[in-house]
Amino acid sequence: MIVIIDHAALTRGRVEGDERCEIAGVGPVSLATARSLLADCFGAAIVTNGVDVFTVAHLGRSVTEHQRSALEARGYRCEVPGCGATRGLEIDHIDDWHDSFKTALEFLCWLCKRHHLDKTHRGWRLEGPAGDRRWVGPRSRAGPHPPRDASVA
Numbered sequence: 001m002i003v004i005i006d007h008a009a010l011t012r013g014r015v016e017g018d019e020r021c022e023i024a025g026v027g028p029v030s031l032a033t034a035r036s037l038l039a040d041c042f043g044a045a046i047v048t049n050g051v052d053v054f055t056v057a058h059l060g061r062s063v064t065e066h067q068r069s070a071l072e073a074r075g076y077r078c079e080v081p082g083c084g085a086t087r088g089l090e091i092d093h094i095d096d097w098h099d100s101f102k103t104a105l106e107f108l109c110w111l112c113k114r115h116h117l118d119k120t121h122r123g124w125r126l127e128g129p130a131g132d133r134r135w136v137g138p139r140s141r142a143g144p145h146p147p148r149d150a151s152v153a
């Protein structure tokens with residue numbers, strides 16, 4: 001299945017003007033339908049930006065085998081500065097998937113279980129590109145790299 005939808009409409013939450021939101025070969029669908037399809041299994045999605053193809057991206061929540069391989073090649077260790085754990089790692093969406101609808105390599109990272117829990121439930125977040133990550137606490141908008149046990153306090 002190929003979902004054709006303008007990325008602006010997808011992130012905005014409504015279709016405006018000439019924006020498209022349709023299933024190729026089927027026709028227009030509601031944004032809610034398109035979003036539910038993107039969240040579930042589907043073959044491919046093409047997101048347009050006006051008339052041009054903006055990206056041909058895997059927009060589902062799950063990570064493809066190619067993306068997983070690329071992540072492993074980038075380095076199999078927790079990406080929180082100062083952690084470096086190499087066991088029991090989990091792949092995380094750096095931004096909330098429900099905001100971006102993108103599962104692109106640049107938005108994925110490895111986190112150990114403890115840092116994944118800190119990010120998911122305690123307001124910590126990982127910022128910056130791979131190789132230059134910053135671990136930002138819930139009460140700061142930006143800051144220095146905290147020591148490994150800073151999130152426990």
Ligand SMILES: [Zn+2]
Binds near residue numbers: 078079083084113
């Ligand atoms: Zn970690």
